[in-house]
Structures are given as structure tokens and as C-alpha cells.
Amino acid sequence: MKKPPKDPIKSLQLDLFSQFVTNDLSQVSNTVELWERIPKYFFTAKQVEKLRTIDGLAKPYKWTYTENGHEYSVSIQPALVEQKNGGYKAYFPGVTEELIEEALKKIFSDQQYAIHDPEKIESWVKFTLGMLQKELKIRGRTRDLDQIKHAIEVMSKCNITLSKNNKEIWNGNILQDLVTVGRNEYLASTDTHHIARLPLFISHSINNLDYRQFNYDRLMSCNEQLTRWIYKRLINRFTQASPITEYSCMYSDIKQTSGLLQQTREIDNRRKILSAFNELQQKGIIQCLQIDERKAGRTITDVKYTIKAAPQFISEQIASNKRATDTKIIAQKSSIRIIKKT
Structure with a gap:
């Protein structure tokens, strides 16, 4: 110890x-x-x-x-x-x-x-x-x-x-x-x-x-655990959010990397994701959602979710990007050694 x-x-x-x-x-934290x-x-x-x-x-x-x-x-x-x-x-x-x-x-x-x-x-x-x-x-x-x-x-x-x-x-x-x-x-x-x-x-x-900097208060206000998980994923991966950019993710990826979709029926898991995206929209994180179901015959094999960011989320990502840039400039001037990710 x-x-x-x-x-x-x-x-x-x-x-x-x-x-x-x-x-x-009081509104922000780090992810x-x-x-x-x-x-x-x-x-x-x-x-x-x-x-x-x-x-x-x-x-x-x-x-x-x-x-x-x-x-x-x-x-x-x-x-x-x-x-x-x-x-x-x-x-x-x-x-x-x-x-x-x-x-x-x-x-x-x-x-x-x-x-x-x-x-x-x-x-x-x-x-x-x-x-x-x-x-x-x-x-x-x-x-x-x-x-x-x-x-x-x-x-x-x-x-x-x-x-x-x-x-x-x-x-x-x-x-x-x-x-x-x-x-x-x-x-x-x-x-x-x-x-x-x-x-x-x-x-x-x-x-x-x-x-990355993010709106911690908004995260904690989200009621569904999957909503919070997707929100964090967007913060870290939809870094160039703007009125004209989109972000896409697959049902299969959310299911295996979150661990939060363990319903017996796949239709119930898909409903859970839809509920999370609805809450993201209510919380001012996403503007709209497009759903593209992939099928083999009549069976849904996967689903592609494509979102556009809401104005609040765009502003917060811009602030987060500026903070990241400012931080790196200070680090370079101070000779902080950065270890590359593998």
C-alpha cells in the first residue's frame, strides 16, 4: 500500500x-x-x-x-x-x-x-x-x-x-x-x-x-446511465462539433463497449438507446437523430445512429478545444514531456 x-x-x-x-x-469538470x-x-x-x-x-x-x-x-x-x-x-x-x-x-x-x-x-x-x-x-x-x-x-x-x-x-x-x-x-x-x-x-x-473539459452539471442531470455514457463518448470523440458536422455510431459498438445493453431481447436494447438519445436531445446535447437500420431479410442486424449537435454542445466543445490548445502551448513552453498513446 x-x-x-x-x-x-x-x-x-x-x-x-x-x-x-x-x-x-462550478459547471465544468474533466473527462x-x-x-x-x-x-x-x-x-x-x-x-x-x-x-x-x-x-x-x-x-x-x-x-x-x-x-x-x-x-x-x-x-x-x-x-x-x-x-x-x-x-x-x-x-x-x-x-x-x-x-x-x-x-x-x-x-x-x-x-x-x-x-x-x-x-x-x-x-x-x-x-x-x-x-x-x-x-x-x-x-x-x-x-x-x-x-x-x-x-x-x-x-x-x-x-x-x-x-x-x-x-x-x-x-x-x-x-x-x-x-x-x-x-x-x-x-x-x-x-x-x-x-x-x-x-x-x-x-x-x-x-x-x-x-477534455465538459459540462459536468449537465452530465449529472442526465437520469439514464446510458445517456451519461453516450454523452461522454460524444465529448471525447465529436470534438469538431459544428452546425454542419455529424457524428455516427453503431448499435453493435455501443452494446459491447458500454456493457449497459444486457436486455434479453435486442428490441429492448434498441429502445433503451433511443430513450438515451431522446434524453440527450432534451438536455440540449444533440439537435437531431437519424436512424439507419441494417437488415438481413427481415432481421435487424445492426443500427447506425447519426446525430447533429445542439448549439449548447457546439459552444462547449469549442471552449474545450480552446482550452486544450492553450494547455498544449503552455506545456510546450514549459518543456513538459508528453508520452504518446499506444
Whole structure:
């Protein structure tokens, strides 16, 4: 277990990560595609219940997918959380953990609660349970303290293994090296500061300026989990959004890379995607949607979705592009070494 630095570390990379092109800092945060493209929050309560044995335990769950011509697999070992009767129960990360991660990244963007060591490639976030509860409430995603405590425990105890082309490339927790006070104090206190190390993917992206500014408030206002997933995909991939440009994606790609389409009938999965796109339109992210069904006979084999961006989203992407350009100029002048992605 690594220990957090005792003293603050001056880091230009962290300074740049915390600077945004916006008139309202409370509305924006950073999305780190290198980390967020790993499917990990696709578990529902019903699914987890089915994965558990009669004594409440569960084996690791493996999800495989193809992206950019490479075969990936993510194996998620559930967190074993002690129950009041002294036994243990298995939990996989889900919606609450997803929302808390977003809140923690927002808190991390405030340098008062962040430590980044560019040499060791380590990033630490300081937080209290009260801070998380307040942040979630502000964004309309209220959780009580017990739910937040439970989610933090799941995030720090579940283990994720990512493999690429049958070769393991990373193994760790969503929140690593969580440092807390004694358990009784921890469970009773909302104001005690805790600190945890963020995954290497995030630290690496901070060092390499590989992240994008986005409207965090709008993301948190989205009700459907798939809506949030598609929104992030658009932020990272529809970077040249304009009144005349379009973005297309396939049903098959969304299904395997998100992990969020696990209905028994394909028609129900397609309805779920349509519902997500409708919410994206309601939230001022997309202007319109075209659907092109691919068929073999009367059977739908795939669907192509083509969207045009709404004016608000276009403005936000322009601001994000300007921020990225400004950041790179500062980095070049400061001789920050960028490691190319592979």
C-alpha cells in the first residue's frame, strides 16, 4: 500500500488540469477517456443478486469487447463488505459508484483537495463524506451517508483487471490506497478528511494533458446511465462539433463497449438507446437523430445512429478545444514531456 505525500507537490500538470475556459467553474469538470472507456459500472441490483451464491458471495465477472481492432477483457472481482451479522456479501460497482467517482473528480479539480506527483505518476484526492453528500445533493443525485460510505468501500475493495489481446495491462481498484481513520470513527464522522489514490490511467492522462473539459452539471442531470455514457463518448470523440458536422455510431459498438445493453431481447436494447438519445436531445446535447437500420431479410442486424449537435454542445466543445490548445502551448513552453498513446 502506497502512502500519500506528506507535503504539497508543485505540479504544472495539476495546475493545467484545474484551469478551464468557462465563466462558471462550478459547471465544468474533466473527462479522462483513457480511464472511462473501461466498462465497469454496468451492474444492476438484479444482476448482482443473480451473480451471488446462496451465502452472498460471488465470483469475478468478465466482460469482453473489441475496440479499435483490439480484443479487450475486463474482469471485476467484487468487494466483500462485512455485514452486521459478521458475514460478508459481494458487491459490484454500479450507478452510485459511478456518480461518486464523478463527484470525486470534480473535487479533485479544486487544487485545495488534490495532490499530483508527475514523477511518480500518482494522483491523490482528499475528501470528506459530507463533501460528497453535499456535491451529490447540489447535482440532484442525493445519496444518504450510509450509501456513500458503502460506495466508497466498494470502490476501494473491488478489483479490476484489464487485458488487451490476452495480455494483462492493469490491475487495481477504482479508489486505491484509501487512507481513513479507525473504522468506528470513519463510520460515524462526516467531516474527517480521507485520501485515496486515483487510478494510474487518470494520473497518466494528467501528465500527458490527455483529458477534455465538459459540462459536468449537465452530465449529472442526465437520469439514464446510458445517456451519461453516450454523452461522454460524444465529448471525447465529436470534438469538431459544428452546425454542419455529424457524428455516427453503431448499435453493435455501443452494446459491447458500454456493457449497459444486457436486455434479453435486442428490441429492448434498441429502445433503451433511443430513450438515451431522446434524453440527450432534451438536455440540449444533440439537435437531431437519424436512424439507419441494417437488415438481413427481415432481421435487424445492426443500427447506425447519426446525430447533429445542439448549439449548447457546439459552444462547449469549442471552449474545450480552446482550452486544450492553450494547455498544449503552455506545456510546450514549459518543456513538459508528453508520452504518446499506444
